[in-house]
Amino acid sequence: MPWCDPCERFWNFNALTLEGKCPRCGIVLDMSGVKQSESDKSELTGPSSSDAPQVGAPWHFWLFLVAASVYLVWRAIQGIVMLF
Incomplete structure (x- = not known):
């Protein structure tokens, strides 16, 4: 530094x-x-004309999202069944 x-x-x-x-x-x-790393150098000089493509979210994020969705749907079904 x-x-x-x-x-x-x-x-x-x-x-x-x-x-x-x-x-x-x-x-x-x-x-x-x-x-300095390359990312630090690019931040000091600004964006270059040949920007790299953006990387998407990692696979384990999507796995967590699917698991959380399945869990919430199951809990909603349990809640509806308990009402009747």
Whole structure:
């Protein structure tokens, strides 16, 4: 994480300006010893023209959704049967 000496704090890459400046005092922070992932670099520079396609929800989310739906339908059937 980049360190700002005048502000005496670490800054997250998302909090920096596009030029890599401190949002509080405006000096350019030294990020020579900082390893950035590709996602952090793209967030600093903005979206690229060749955006990757969005990834859908994982399979276990859909499994949970089906299981929860089946459970709620079963509980509704039980509730209706108890009324009569």
